[in-house]
Amino acid sequence: MYSSTATTTTNYPHPLPPETTPELPSKLTQQSLLDLLNTTKCSTSLQCLKQVHCVILRTGYLEDHYVSGTLVKSYANPRLKNLDLALKVFEYVPKPNTFVFNVVIKCCLDNNEPCKAMESYCKMVVAGTNSRPNKFTYPTLLKACRGVREGVQVHGHVVKRGLGGDGHIRSAGIQMYAGFGCMEEARRMFDEEGGEWDVVCYSHPEMDEINWMLKTMIERIEMEGYLPNTSQAVLDIGEEEKESALQHHSEKLAIAFGLIKTNPGTTVRVVKNLRMCVDCHSAIKLISRVYDREIIVRDRAHYHHFRNGACSCKDF
Template identity: 30%
Template sequence: MSTTATNFPSGIKPGEFSSETIPSSELSQKSVLNILNNKCYNSLQHLKQAHAIILRTDHFQDHYVSGTLVKCYANPHFNNFTLALKVFDNIPRPNVFVCNILLKGSLEHEEPHKALSCYHKMVLLNSRPNMFTYPPLFKACAMTGCVKEGVQFHAHVVKLGLSEDGHIKSAGIQMYASFGLVGEARKMLDEGGGSDVVCWNAMIGGYLKFGEVEAASELFGCMPVKNVRSWNTMISGLARCGMVESARALFNEMGKKDEVSWSAIVDGYIKQGCYKEALAVFHEMQREKVKPRQYILPSLLTVCANLGCLDQGRWIHLYVERNSFHVEAMLGTALVDMYAKCGSLDMAREVFENMEVKEVSTWNAMIGGLSIHGQAEEAIEVFTKMQGESIKPNGITFVGVLNACAHAGMVEKGLAILDSMKEVYGIEPEMEHFGCVVDLFGRAGLIEEAEKFIDSMSMQPNAAIWGALLNACRVHGNVELGEKVGWILLDMEPQNSGRYALLSNIYAKAGRWDDVTRVRKLMKERGIKTIPGSSVIDMKGRVHEFKMGDGSHPQMKEIYLMLERMMEKLRVEGYSPNTSTVMFDIEEEEKETALERHSEKIALAFGLLETEPGTTLRIVKNLRVCEDCHSAFKLVSQIYGRDIIMRDRVRYHHFRNGMCSCKDFW
């Protein structure tokens, strides 16, 4: 820290002030306060020197001086609130100015109980609180859930005649709302005067926090004055309550919007899984020339990650670099996750390696990204490096590592990692980890071992556990066990269409068409709708979605012509449709036609039609890719000389020169 002689008593050189060099007669209250406020903000050494001067010159008795000293020690920059507390405890009869400083500091250091203790000391000393005392106290009660104390503070506010202060009111409303006492919060809003727009916003936020949408909407409608925060509170609350379309309608009504408004809509769509709609909002932001602030970027990157929009994700990364944004842990983690989920592992690694500060979530994103790309050994290597950096893994870390082992068939390694969770890291395995192990056995064809593992589990298996076993039965053709597990799942999750589809697939492969009909009849009786397969491809920053039988795309005629030419080339090279995956008892020719119209093949044909030779194609499918499409994609990569990266519901497939990175193990 640089120092100058400004504000120092005469004869004191910069950086050399101490209790031995400054005569008491030359040090006024103003000089002491100038030293504290201008020289000690970022230097603990200078602050301690100033503290020594204050003690030697008897200025510690001055509450303005001692209070400012407490304020300096409470600076979050020093990350040591204990020093501030020690100074406060030595101040004789601290007045309200000093106490208010400690109250604020307690919250800044997330020590709300210290704030409550400070107020207790104020009461004992008969130090009269003022309007600045109660907002931090109400906040402290909200943070700690101290309902009784909060009600007492409210009573003190009324007794002292401070009920109409807007800051106190808004803090009190937020406190009551945090307790779920929205009725008490509403009374505070309605009683007396002083209820400004901040108070109304706090009340609306309180209603929405507990899902009282009608009351919030009614209050919003009758507000005498609304500001941008009012609109944002309603939009955020509606989106949080799952009413994203209502939030969007309100957003469209707004006049002036700020970054929070845009962020609320994006986050709302993300929470509902409406990634295309969230991306459309992002495009609208760009058209309106709204420059996204740093805090909205992780949300936008989440959208790109889930849609596989690499071009948009790259744009955001370049935007970060052009604006010299600091890539802190949250933003860096979102970038790693986006690149990994968009199939660009090299860029994910680059961002990861260049991050100065990595949190456990950052390591998890990298491990998870490597896992779904089938890079098991590298995922385990990153896991080992993580421990070398003294970053303690959590449950999510082990899900990523166990998944990596499952996708690579590393059974012994996976079991060793499961054992290490509790023995080495003190983490109790949960249902999700057990599900990974069942998947580990199942993918390796060890169906009997998977079944034994389920029987030995310390907890009752859930649907995810049985689902992993059912999928293994489908892959390895174990019809008897698959049938048993399938019907268990239909009882556990009668509304899950995926379970019916898996069981039907097992019956269809075995040629048991009567049982296929039985399952489909049950679906109809229960009103179950199947999830249609859909595939998206990002083309020049625009997402194109294709579904089987959907002819809404403006280029559908050209796409089908390209699809026919593509399939004809595959047949010439020896491709034979795998009709065992068709779950209908229809003629073979009809089965072949049905396979040709799978959404991923349509997306692939569109990609070949719209891009130059040699361009890498990236496709995202919402369901697991079928065996027939997987075989077709391998041949297309060889015939057309294309790299194709497909993400299905389970993992990534990198097709190149007729081979797939999964080695037909998925």
């Protein structure tokens, strides 16, 4: 029987009465406890996780930061969503390190508690050298920002710690600024530090409305006979994923935005630097007819004037 028990956990309130605590195997290691915790991921039974929790307490492994961090994550996972218990566990972790704090911050955000995520970050900053924020801290924290002022402060911490060049942090920062409608700041960050255009596009403050229009647009042209043409989709993914990717091509997104922002009958103009695919060409012909709009798309090779279900290029 493994009998080692850390003194730091003697006052910890056990999650289950002693008689319900499972018998311990003859030998326990960090990996065996992590494996036990992994078995609870697909379970909605809080009792099951509490039993593993008891084992961790009895063996003193709450001091192991990988074990305690994984335990916190297990309580807050999407099936259990018990953030209160997760934070209770965190309170008793001796000298939590960067890994544990990062887990707690992410759990708070995943459970729609951005305030608690920020509170955890503040504790992290003052906790000592063992818990310094790193490149894994800030992408999550930037998503937890509730306003531009808070976002600017977090961005300042990123720069101060010399982490501004990290791609994930940079993308999260661009997304944060764009999400609050600060497109100039997002563009400045993109230009100065580099970034991905997808991040800027999908962080548009009206993205929900654009997606709604895109969905409506596709449904309406499907009623007119539209079928996705995946013949030019080269990614090694399933047919449904290919169709979803086609729906979000840039020209379709741009047209959806144009339909939202312009009056009926107004010409919609789109410019792109790549050649339009066959699927988009077929879809836009139908969109022009269904919405009674003239749509002009300039791609790398042609000017396409769509009107009443036909294109000036005669389907090139």
